[in-house]
Each structure stands twice: as C-alpha cells, then as structure tokens.
Amino acid sequence: MTQYSEDEAWTDVEPLPQDDGGAHPLAAIAYTDEYNEAMSYLRAIMAKNEMSERALDLTEHIISMNPAHYTVWLYRAKALFAINASLHEEIAWLNPTALKHLKNYQIWHHRQTIVDKLDSAEGEIAFISRMFEADAKNYHVWSYRQWLVRRFDLWDKGELESTEEMLKTDIRNNSAWNHRWFVVFGRDDKVIEDQQILNREIDYVKAAIYMAPQNQSPWNYLRGLLRCAKLPASTMKDFALEFASLDKPDEVYSSHALDLLADVYVEEGNAKEQAAEALDLLAKKYDPIRANYWNYRKSLLDQPNVVA
Amino acid sequence: MSLVSGPGRGGMTDARLPRELRLFVDKHVSYIQSLDTRKDELEYWLTEHLRMNGLYWGLTALHLLGHPDALPRNEMLDFVLSCMHESGGFGAAPGHDAHMLYTVSSVQILATLDAFDDLEERVKGGRQKIGHYIASLQNPATGTFAGDEWGETDTRFLYCALNALSLLGLLGLIDVDKAVEYIQSCQNFDGGYGNRPEAESHSGQIFTCLAALSIAGRLDVVESDRLGAWLSERQLKNGGLNGRPEKKEDVCYSWWVASSLAMIGKLHWIDGDRLASFILNCQDPDGGGIADRPGDMVDVFHTFFGLAGLSLLKYPGMVEIDPVYCMPLAITKRILEKPDVNS
Numbered sequence: 172m173t174q175y176s177e178d179e180a181w182t183d184v185e186p187l188p189q190d191d192g193g194a195h196p197l198a199a200i201a202y203t204d205e206y207n208e209a210m211s212y213l214r215a216i217m218a219k220n221e222m223s224e225r226a227l228d229l230t231e232h233i234i235s236m237n238p239a240h241y242t243v244w245l246y247r248a249k250a251l252f253a254i255n256a257s258l259h260e261e262i263a264w265l266n267p268t269a270l271k272h273l274k275n276y277q278i279w280h281h282r283q284t285i286v287d288k289l290d291s292a293e294g295e296i297a298f299i300s301r302m303f304e305a306d307a308k309n310y311h312v313w314s315y316r317q318w319l320v321r322r323f324d325l326w327d328k329g330e331l332e333s334t335e336e337m338l339k340t341d342i343r344n345n346s347a348w349n350h351r352w353f354v355v356f357g358r359d360d361k362v363i364e365d366q367q368i369l370n371r372e373i374d375y376v377k378a379a380i381y382m383a384p385q386n387q388s389p390w391n392y393l394r395g396l397l398r399c400a401k402l403p404a405s406t407m408k409d410f411a412l413e414f415a416s417l418d419k420p421d422e423v424y425s426s427h428a429l430d431l432l433a434d435v436y437v438e439e440g441n442a443k444e445q446a447a448e449a450l451d452l453l454a455k456k457y458d459p460i461r462a463n464y465w466n467y468r469k470s471l472l473d474q475p476n477v478v479a
Numbered sequence: 480m481s482l483v484s485g486p487g488r489g490g491m492t493d494a495r496l497p498r499e500l501r502l503f504v505d506k507h508v509s510y511i512q513s514l515d516t517r518k519d520e521l522e523y524w525l526t527e528h529l530r531m532n533g534l535y536w537g538l539t540a541l542h543l544l545g546h547p548d549a550l551p552r553n554e555m556l557d558f559v560l561s562c563m564h565e566s567g568g569f570g571a572a573p574g575h576d577a578h579m580l581y582t583v584s585s586v587q588i589l590a591t592l593d594a595f596d597d598l599e600e601r602v603k604g605g606r607q608k609i610g611h612y613i614a615s616l617q618n619p620a621t622g623t624f625a626g627d628e629w630g631e632t633d634t635r636f637l638y639c640a641l642n643a644l645s646l647l648g649l650l651g652l653i654d655v656d657k658a659v660e661y662i663q664s665c666q667n668f669d670g671g672y673g674n675r676p677e678a679e680s681h682s683g684q685i686f687t688c689l690a691a692l693s694i695a696g697r698l699d700v701v702e703s704d705r706l707g708a709w710l711s712e713r714q715l716k717n718g719g720l721n722g723r724p725e726k727k728e729d730v731c732y733s734w735w736v737a738s739s740l741a742m743i744g745k746l747h748w749i750d751g752d753r754l755a756s757f758i759l760n761c762q763d764p765d766g767g768g769i770a771d772r773p774g775d776m777v778d779v780f781h782t783f784f785g786l787a788g789l790s791l792l793k794y795p796g797m798v799e800i801d802p803v804y805c806m807p808l809a810i811t812k813r814i815l816e817k818p819d820v821n822s
C-alpha cells in the first residue's frame with residue numbers, strides 16, 4: 172500500500188487533514204489511516220488544482236477504497252481530459268472497478284462522460300452483459316444502456332435479441348421488459364401503428380404469460396400495448412379466460428387476468444354484475460391486501476360511462 | 480451524522496419471547512445521537528460523501544419521534560454552513576464539491592432549524608445565492624436539472640430543485656412549466672415514472688415526480704388511478720413494499736411508495752397495518768435503529784425512512800410528516816404559509 176508521506180513523488184505536497192470542527196482522535200486502524208492519508212493528499216492537490224499523472228494515481232487509489240466519493244470522480248475526469256490521458260486505458264480500468272463495486276452509480280456517469288468523448292461504443296454492450304451476469308436489474312446500467320443505444324444508434328444492432336435472451340433467463344426481469352419497450356417503441360412514435368410489430372409484440376407477451384401467469388411485467392406490457400394502440404380490452408377476453416373464469420372461481424391462475432376480465436365486462440356494458448364478481452374475487456380471495464383498491468374499482472361501476 | 484451501519488440488527492431473530500410490537504422511541508433517539516461518536520470506524524469516513532444527507536435524515540427522524548432538540552442546534556448550523564460554497568451550492572462535507580443532493584438537504588436542515596435568518600446573518604444574501612445556484616442547474620431547453628456541473632440528469636435533481644426553491648420562496652427563479660413538461664415525458668407505458676424519459680418505472684422516481692408536481696401545483700397531469708394501481712401493487716404478502724415489480728421488499732420503500740400514494744389520495748389502497756408491522760419488525764429493539772428488512776444491519780437511512788413511513792401511517796404518538804417535502808408538516812406549514820415568503 173502506498174504511504175504518501177514516505178513516497179518521493181509526493182514530498183512537495185503538504186497533506187491537508189480534514190477539519191470537521193471537533194477534536195476527535197483518529198482511529199488507529201490501519202485501513203482507516205490509509206484512507207485518511209490519501210484523502211489529505213487529495214485535498215492538498217485539489218487546493219492547487221493539480222492536473223497530473225500522479226493525481227490520476229491518487230484518485231485511482233481512493234476510488235479503490237471508496238468508489239462512492241463523487242468529488243474524486245469529478246476531479247479524476249477533469250484531470251483525465253486536462254492531461255489528455257488515454258481514454259481506452261480508462262475504460263480498461265473502469266471495467267474491473269465496476270464489476271467489483273456493483274452498487275456504485277457514480278461510475279456510470281463517469282463512464283458515460285468518457286465514452287461520449289471517445290465517440291465509440293465498441294465493447295460497451297459486451298461489458299454491460301458482464302454487469303448483468305452479476306445483477307440483471309441494475310437500474311443505472313440499464314439507464315446507461317439506453318443512453319448508449321440512442322447516442323450510437325444501436326437500435327438494430329442486436330438489442331432486441333439480447334433483451335430476449337435476458338428474458339429467457341428470467342422472464343420476471345422487469346428491467347428487461349422495460350428495455351424491450353424502449354427498443355421497440357422508443358425510436359419512433361409511429362411504430363405502435365405498425366400492425367405487424369404490434370402483433371409480434373402481442374404474441375410475444377402472450378407466450379411469456381403462459382410461462383408465468385402471475386408475472387406482473389408482461390401483463391403491464393400487454394396493458395401498455397392495448398392502451399397505446401387504442402385496442403379495447405375485449406380483444407383479450409378469450410386469452411384472459413384461459414387463466415380465470417367466473418364459472419370456476421376456485422381455479423384462478425392469474426389475478427391479472429381477473430383484473431383484465433373486469434375491464435372487459437365493464438366495456439361490454441351489459442355485464443356489470445360479472446365485473447363486480449371479478450372485482451369481488453380479487454378483493455376477497457386473490458388479492459385481499461389491496462381490497463380497498465378493488466372496492467374502489469367496484470364503486471366506479473355505479474358511475475355512468477366510466478371505464479376503470 | 481454518520482452513515483455507519485449497525486452495530487445492531489433489525490428484527491427479533493433471536494430465540495427470546497416475541498416482544499410486543501411497538502416503536503422503541505428512546506432507543507432510536509439514542510441510536511441517532513450515537514452515530515457521530517463512531518469516528519474510529521472506517522465506515523464513518525467512507526460515508527463522508529453522505530454526511531449532509533445523514534444529518535437531514537437524523538434530524539428529521541428526531542423531529543418525527545418528538546425529540547427535536549436531541550442534537551445541538553449550533554453545531555449542526557456550523558456544520559451545514561461549513562459545507563457551503565461561494566457558488567451557493569453545498570457539498571456533502573467540508574471539501575466536497577457542491578451538488579444538488581446536498582444543497583437540498585442543507586436547505587431542509589436550515590428550514591427545520593428555523594435558521595434562514597441565521598443564514599442571512601452569516602452569509603450575506605445567502606438565500607438568494609442558494610437560489611441562483613439551483614436555478615443555474617436547470618437546462619432551459621428541456622426543463623430538467625443537473626446534479627452538478629457534470630450534467631448528470633435525473634428526476635431526483637428536479638425534485639430537489641423545486642423542494643429547496645419553494646422553501647426559500649424562490650420558485651420564480653426557474654421555469655416551472657418546462658420542468659412539469661419534462662416530468663410528463665418521463666411517464667412510462669405502465670403508468671409509472673423513471674429517472675429519465677423511458678427509464679424503468681421505479682417507486683423512488685415516482686415519489687420525486689409526484690412531489691415535484693405537487694410543489695408545482697400540477698398533480699392534475701397525473702393519471703392517479705392507473706398510477707395508484709401500480710403503486711399499490713408494490714405491497715407484498717409480508718406487508719412490506721418493493722420498488723419495482725418482482726423485486727424484494729425494503730423498509731425505505733415504505734416511504735417512497737406510501738408518500739406517493741398519499742399525494743394522490745390513495746394511501747388506503749395498501750394495508751397500512753401490515754406495513755406498520757413490517758416496519759416495526761425491522762427495528763433493533765436493543766440498540767435502536769431500523770434495518771432494510773428483518774435480520775439485516777440497521778442504519779440511519781432506513782431508520783429515517785421507516786419512521787417516515789410510520790408517521791405517514793399516523794402511528795400513535797408520532798409527529799406528522801409532509802408527504803411532499805419529507806419534513807415535519809408543522810415546519811413546512813410554518814414556512815410555506817408565511818405571508819412574506821416570496822418577498
């Protein structure tokens with residue numbers, strides 16, 4: 172481990188200890204000392220705004236101990252650009268650092284800054300896949316991926332296929348479902364009017380629901396499709412009946428199907444009793460923790476011309 | 480206020496007789512008071528970048544528990560002002576760069592301590608300075624806000640801006656309509672909101688979007704039935720709430736989901752008693768503090784959001800919280816209803 176006070180490269184720097192206003196004995200724990208020493212050198216070179224190779228080394232050391240320190244990232248980015256350091260090397264270093272600190276998010280904004288400057292997405296999707304092996308629902312990584320797709324026009328470069336692969340691994344991955352929506356519909360508002368694509372999406376989502384009927388994500392996706400394409404719920408009546416039917420109230424395989432059926436019955440106009448029955452089943456038997464919500468939906472039945 | 484976790488664990492995982500399910504007020508107060516005495520632990524230093532948020536969480540938690548004076552006012556004030564930059568922004572601790580997240584916490588602390596006058600006394604024109612710093616982070620073209628000079632955008636920062644500026648009586652410095660438009664562009668196919676347009680719906684981001692819209696007086700743009708359905712679906716059989724579909728429950732979502740429901744008048748759509756039991760079960764009954772779920776280490780973040788959730792659920796004896804500002808309701812009322820607030 173570096174001992175800055177005994178390192179020749181740092182003899183010109185007078186470390187600046189943190190002054191937090193009180194008299195507290197600093198710990199005798201070695202690791203704490205190492206961190207605090209490094210930080211006191213960082214404060215010193217930041218005070219004179221030093222942009223140098225050793226500033227990069229120092230930030231790398233601090234980040235290895237504490238990647239959540241946003242000021243260090245900011246300073247590192249400034250220094251990188253100021254001394255024209257190799258951005259490819261930066262990415263090569265960022266990869267293991269990101270894999271080691273999975274929960275950290277500062278790193279993703281830093282990466283975005285670097286990749287934007289590099290003006291190349293080469294290797295990025297492959298690295299993201301490695302991140303997803305460790306945490307397939309990492310919000311910041313998905314967010315970064317969306318930026319990447321837009322910034323480098325990757326819409327047709329295997330995004331749909333790789334998202335499908337992820338859903339094959341875990342059909343309940345809501346992040347992947349959201350990404351599918353983004354890839355299919357995010358590029359152009361008109362896509363939703365394309366009957367072929369719409370049918371493909373409906374088929375895909377139905378197949379997913381057969382695999383796990385109680386999975387919220389594909390049902391939300393299906394509802395989104397109906398809504399955006401302005402299709403009535405009744406187009407899904409037969410499909411919903413495969414998972415829930417008022418004739419067999421003890422054999423409901425999906426509360427979401429029951430929910431959809433309630434809307435179908437509301438749409439049908441003359442089936443208010445059935446709608447009430449479906450909502451009752453949800454309130455009393457299949458989703459009682461949200462009984463107040465289902466009862467609210469039921470109360471809407473008595474209002475004229477309201478579709479829940 | 481340090482973010483060191485532990486030393487205790489939440490939940491009654493040992494074999495003793497089950498305790499009566501209640502809130503251990505005194506334990507939590509001393510837990511919060513003890514946090515800043517742990518400077519011999521590495522984690523204390525590693526969480527320095529969250530110190531300002533930690534102080535806001537700790538201080539507000541004490542208010543909710545009915546112990547507003549359990550931390551020394553002057554020391555808190557000194558600390559907050561020592562983090563202020565010439566730009567008007569605040570860092571997480573002295574020497575840390577200014578960032579929106581710490582600036583809003585600072586303003587919230589100053590508001591809670593009724594210290595806007597102290598601010599003016601010590602920093603001439605301080606209120607205006609802060610206001611201009613925040614306003615400078617708005618992108619005039621899109622309406623959204625960056626967190627700092629590096630330009631990362633997130634609906635969180637937009638909310639922070641509206642929160643702080645309205646407390647300071649300086650909302651007029653920004654383009655509120657554009658900010659509202661931006662939030663609308665973050666609405667997803669499932670009715671929720673993400674941190675940017677098209678990003679996955681997430682309860683935390685929904686909270687920031689709804690609270691920002693509340694401050695802007697524009698909750699009318701929300702499809703509250705559809706959003707309320709999505710939010711209420713976050714409650715799991717154990718009573719706890721998750722942040723996204725098919726994720727685990729976590730005490731901090733007790734706040735983000737429940738406050739969002741409260742803002743659209745649908746808090747009764749989830750089972751409040753079961754949520755309260757879930758939170759109470761995450762307490763460390765001996766050392767105080769609340770964990771993310773039973774069996775895990777307690778920390779001030781989950782302690783605060785657990786208490787905030789209980790307060791929202793009107794747990795007996797607690798001070799009422801404002802679902803929009805995440806501060807005691809009496810305090811936001813005092814500030815926002817001041818007749819000269821926009822002077």
Ligand SMILES: [Zn+2]
Nearest residue numbers: 729730731771
């Ligand atoms: Zn949490």
